[in-house]
Amino acid sequence: MSTGVLGTEKRGIRELGAEEKVGWDEVTRGVVLNSFEGDASNVAHQKAEERQYADFNSYTATVASWRIIKPVYNRDICIDCQNCWVWCPDTSIISRDKQMLGIDYDHCKGCGVCVEVCPTNPKSLLMFSEAKEQEEALAEWPEKKKKEKK
Amino acid sequence: MAITSVKNLKEFSTANDRFEGSHLLCPGCAHSMIVRELMNATDDNLVVASSTGCLEVCTAVYPYTSWDTSWIHIGFENSATAASCAEAMYKARKKKGTLPNPDAPVKFVAFGGDGATYDIGFQWLSGAMERGHDFTYICLDNENYANTGGQRSSSTPIGASTSTAQAGTHSYGKTQKKKDIVAIMAAHGAPYVAQLAPNKWKSMAKGFQKALETEGPCFINTVSACTTEWKFDPKDTISITDLATDSLMFPIYEIINGTELNILYRPKNIIPVEDYLGAQGRYRHLFKPENRHVIERIQKDIDEKWEYLQRREEARV
Numbered sequence: 001m002s003t004g005v006l007g008t009e010k011r012g013i014r015e016l017g018a019e020e021k022v023g024w025d026e027v028t029r030g031v032v033l034n035s036f037e038g039d040a041s042n043v044a045h046q047k048a049e050e051r052q053y054a055d056f057n058s059y060t061a062t063v064a065s066w067r068i069i070k071p072v073y074n075r076d077i078c079i080d081c082q083n084c085w086v087w088c089p090d091t092s093i094i095s096r097d098k099q100m101l102g103i104d105y106d107h108c109k110g111c112g113v114c115v116e117v118c119p120t121n122p123k124s125l126l127m128f129s130e131a132k133e134q135e136e137a138l139a140e141w142p143e144k145k146k147k148e149k150k
Numbered sequence: 151m152a153i154t155s156v157k158n159l160k161e162f163s164t165a166n167d168r169f170e171g172s173h174l175l176c177p178g179c180a181h182s183m184i185v186r187e188l189m190n191a192t193d194d195n196l197v198v199a200s201s202t203g204c205l206e207v208c209t210a211v212y213p214y215t216s217w218d219t220s221w222i223h224i225g226f227e228n229s230a231t232a233a234s235c236a237e238a239m240y241k242a243r244k245k246k247g248t249l250p251n252p253d254a255p256v257k258f259v260a261f262g263g264d265g266a267t268y269d270i271g272f273q274w275l276s277g278a279m280e281r282g283h284d285f286t287y288i289c290l291d292n293e294n295y296a297n298t299g300g301q302r303s304s305s306t307p308i309g310a311s312t313s314t315a316q317a318g319t320h321s322y323g324k325t326q327k328k329k330d331i332v333a334i335m336a337a338h339g340a341p342y343v344a345q346l347a348p349n350k351w352k353s354m355a356k357g358f359q360k361a362l363e364t365e366g367p368c369f370i371n372t373v374s375a376c377t378t379e380w381k382f383d384p385k386d387t388i389s390i391t392d393l394a395t396d397s398l399m400f401p402i403y404e405i406i407n408g409t410e411l412n413i414l415y416r417p418k419n420i421i422p423v424e425d426y427l428g429a430q431g432r433y434r435h436l437f438k439p440e441n442r443h444v445i446e447r448i449q450k451d452i453d454e455k456w457e458y459l460q461r462r463e464e465a466r467v
């Protein structure tokens with residue numbers, strides 16, 4: 001399962017450990033792993049989908065198999081605050097032009113931080129079992145919670 | 151020089167990440183939150199050196215790298231050495247006119263864990279600070295040697311249970327206080343020194359920008375909650391960090407030129423340190439009646455430190 005511009009198919013994503021290994025002596029001299037193909041001097045101004053990632057870049061790998069639970073995103077409630085983006089430890093919240101677009105399930109490890117920091121009521125992100133279908137999860141979304149009295 | 155806007159979070163979110171996913175840090179690890187906040191605060195070309203530790207080991211597992219910048223894997227004690235020497239070489243080559251791209255904005259950054267910073271690389275860090283290189287050293291302070299199974303470091307606070315200072319029938323965990331690395335670095339005469347936390351993303355991003363803009367050796371200690379060794383649920387990394395900054399266990403402040411101290415975050419409601427300690431497994435034993443005195447000691451130390459910081463801020467000394 002992957003989202004829009006960063007789709008798995010487009011990237012030819014591989015399971016960690018399943019990649020074809022190159023011997024140490026075949027790697028660029030000095031054991032340099034190039035993160036990009038060709039000129040990389042402008043990457044700070046390029047979005048992921050504009051970059052030429054080399055196979056050595058961990059962006060081309062997936063850790064999806066680490067997850068037992070996954071975050072599901074509900075666009076209807078989201079206020080694009082970007083809390084989830086700033087605190088995701090796995091660069092797995094896809095934001096473009098100040099808008100939250102969704103989750104990069106190739107890199108998400110299911111830690112649940114994004115759900116905790118989401119301020120909406122009900123939350124715009126919730127954790128579900130990895131096996132749960134997206135539509136099913138959205139259909140089960142809770143109603144707005146009344147403020148708990150402290 | 152265009153630098154990413156950190157005016158508000160929406161602006162900040164337009165930064166293009168240069169720290170990639172599918173690194174192997176634990177789910178919920180604060181190391182990567184901190185690295186993302188820092189790297190997203192600049193579009194300069196970065197030359198980064200990492201000391202051995204979780205960050206280094208988990209972000210360059212052959213055949214992968216998670217770094218979209220120049221990055222070097224160096225010995226446990228040597229990130230300050232590597233970054234400062236790269237800076238020296240860069241300067242020399244600039245002078246000689248042998249750089250292919252002499253006008254590119256390049257900044258030198260070193261990362262080290264608390265083991266690497268407070269203990270094993272302490273002498274090398276001190277040397278680089280004293281030599282006055284133009285670089286920024288970031289300590290990812292999770293208060294233990296996490297990558298090798300949670301041994302105590304000189305950053306581990308009193309009362310924490312670690313694999314080499316274990317709480318039990320005869321021990322309440324570590325018996326010594328945490329080393330004040332921020333004061334030590336400021337005493338080197340460093341032009342910019344700070345202690346920052348990832349829950350306060352804006353002061354983190356701004357502090358790093360300041361350090362990069364400042365000529366000379368800068369040092370930033372960052373609080374890095376470690377789900378595995380502090381023993382809390384990975385989803386709670388930010389809320390634990392909130393408890394750390396709101397109890398003033400980790401005050402957020404900067405020291406400019408060794409004297410000008412500015413407190414960067416004043417909690418509206420200062421919470422008792424018990425709330426912070428109680429949220430983590432490594433302090434669980436302190437809540438036994440015979441260990442309660444340690445909690446009181448920690449609270450007393452915090453109160454005194456806060457008083458001290460406020461006085462220094464006022465006095466400008």
Ligand SMILES: Cc1ncc(C[n+]2csc(CCOP(=O)(O)OP(=O)(O)O)c2C)c(N)n1
Binds near residue numbers: 267296
């Ligand atoms: C000279 C040397 N001694 C010991 C080690 C083993 N070692 C690797 S990582 C590590 C712990 C790192 O702790 P810290 O710097 O706090 O980083 P953390 O893993 O906690 O982020 C140790 C002891 C080493 N690599 N080199």
Ligand code: SF4
Binds near residue numbers: 071093108115
């Ligand atoms: S669950 Fe964790 S890794 Fe996945 S998107 Fe949320 S914060 Fe990122």
Ligand code: SF4
Binds near residue numbers: 114119120124
């Ligand atoms: S934290 Fe919640 S409301 Fe904010 S951008 Fe993320 S999903 Fe939307």
Ligand code: SF4
Binds near residue numbers: 176180204376
């Ligand atoms: S052990 Fe701690 S510091 Fe190391 S990767 Fe895990 S959470 Fe991060």
Ligand SMILES: [Mg+2]
Binds near residue numbers: 264292294296
């Ligand atoms: Mg450590």
